[in-house]
Amino acid sequence: xxxxxxxxxxxxxxxxxxxxxxxxxxxxxxxxxxxxxxxxxxxxxxxxxxxxxxxxxxxxxxxxxxxxxxxxxxxxxxxxxxxxxxxxxxxxxxxxxxxxxxxxxxxxxxxxxxxxxxxxxxxxxxxxxxxxxxxxxxxxxxxxxxxxxxxxxxxxxxxxxxxxxxxxxxxxxxxxxxxxxxxxxxxxxxxxxxxxxxxxxxxxxxxxxxxxxxxxxxxxxxxxxxxxxxxxxxxxxxxxxxxxxxxxxxxxxxxxxxxxxxxxxxxxxxxxxxxxxxxxxxxxxxxxxxxxxxxxxxxxxxxxxxxxxxxxxxxxxxxxxxxxxxxxxxxxxxxxxxxxxxxxxxxxxxxxxxxxxxxxxxxxxxxxxxxxxxxxxxxxxxxxxxxxxxxxxxxxxxxxxxxxxxxxxxxxxxxxxxxxxxxxxxxxxxxxxxxxxxxxxxx
Numbered sequence: 381x382x383x384x385x386x387x388x389x390x391x392x393x394x395x396x397x398x399x400x401x402x403x404x405x406x407x408x409x410x411x412x413x414x415x416x417x418x419x420x421x422x423x424x425x426x427x428x429x430x431x432x433x434x435x436x437x438x439x440x441x442x443x444x445x446x447x448x449x450x451x452x453x454x455x456x457x458x459x460x461x462x463x464x465x466x467x468x469x470x471x472x473x474x475x476x477x478x479x480x481x482x483x484x485x486x487x488x489x490x491x492x493x494x495x496x497x498x499x500x501x502x503x504x505x506x507x508x509x510x511x512x513x514x515x516x517x518x519x520x521x522x523x524x525x526x527x528x529x530x531x532x533x534x535x536x537x538x539x540x541x542x543x544x545x546x547x548x549x550x551x552x553x554x555x556x557x558x559x560x561x562x563x564x565x566x567x568x569x570x571x572x573x574x575x576x577x578x579x580x581x582x583x584x585x586x587x588x589x590x591x592x593x594x595x596x597x598x599x600x601x602x603x604x605x606x607x608x609x610x611x612x613x614x615x616x617x618x619x620x621x622x623x624x625x626x627x628x629x630x631x632x633x634x635x636x637x638x639x640x641x642x643x644x645x646x647x648x649x650x651x652x653x654x655x656x657x658x659x660x661x662x663x664x665x666x667x668x669x670x671x672x673x674x675x676x677x678x679x680x681x682x683x684x685x686x687x688x689x690x691x692x693x694x695x696x697x698x699x700x701x702x703x704x705x706x707x708x709x710x711x712x713x714x715x716x717x718x719x720x721x722x723x724x725x726x727x728x729x730x731x732x733x734x735x736x737x738x739x740x741x742x743x744x745x746x747x748x749x750x751x752x753x754x755x756x757x758x759x760x761x762x763x764x765x766x767x768x769x770x771x772x773x774x775x776x777x778x779x780x781x782x783x784x785x786x787x788x789x790x791x792x793x794x795x796x797x798x799x800x801x802x803x804x805x806x807x808x809x810x811x812x813x814x815x816x817x818x819x820x821x822x823x
Contacts, residue, residue, distance in 0.1 A: 500631060535554075557664060578693075589640055591729075607746065621696070636668075636686070638668060657725065731795065747797075
């Protein structure tokens, strides 16, 4: 230990005691223990015999000769400087673990152990700002169902004395942002399946999570010509738990709304190429104060209990079983084709708003079935308004959900099936693949 840290006498004895203490604290992570000891003892930099700088007895990059020992690269995330740690400086009693990457098998960075996080009490609900006039505005925009019953209305504005949600029986807590980003009532069966799989209630979704689910459902219906594919979803996305920061390192607090974030899985590359680009907006200030009560038709959504989620369940990261992985190859090829042609999440949402539909709403027709020859009654049941919004309004809705400066002239940039100009993936696969079984997936 003294050799490793460049210490002698009493300082060496102190270092040994500190190492034993912090080794238990950091689960025997040598790198963290060493740096903690060095920072406590305030070991100054000094010059070595070759003129190079030392840091606590460990030579820096300038001390390594060309024919010297092979160093291990250590990225310094929590400290300002970076250096290389030569294997020759390790004591025989101290083992430095070296991880190997799955692809190349070469030596990779030694990562510090994950610091434990302590949770404190969650903040109270913010009072709702959704008065009846604001909900009526959502109705006029075609984002919320019109009220047709006085005894059992489709939505209810919270009372002024409701400091936290107290929905009547048969109602759940929803947010204005959710309906602006694609949620409808009654919800689709795909939305029901997500709540069941992740074990969450509606308020646990974040606005960006609703956007991600809406875009995925629209891609499946409007471009792939099928209902949302469950195993394709599990292949692409995983769930992550969000706990709000408190300003103190290692201390966070659970949130009452928006704790479920959906993250696109990255494979061997940092930028996945199997899905269309989805750049999400970060401007959601005050969204958690825009809550109201939504009628839970057919009990498709879990009842509101107000429970907090403090730990991420293991099944939030589940993927597709290996035996079914090959079944997704035609779908992934289709997504790559759409990406190559220029499809993005912004163009998907613009096509959705032009159709006047909500992707996460139960409808008698899929988006690709809303073409000529369909009965007017079915079309009216799918559409949320009688008149299509202007291109400026569509672009504003897209910018509220997707990052970037989406312009009105891009609104009709990638039509959905069966509109004129849409991509015919059936012909594409007949020309490029012998197996196109995804076209036969039952609905």
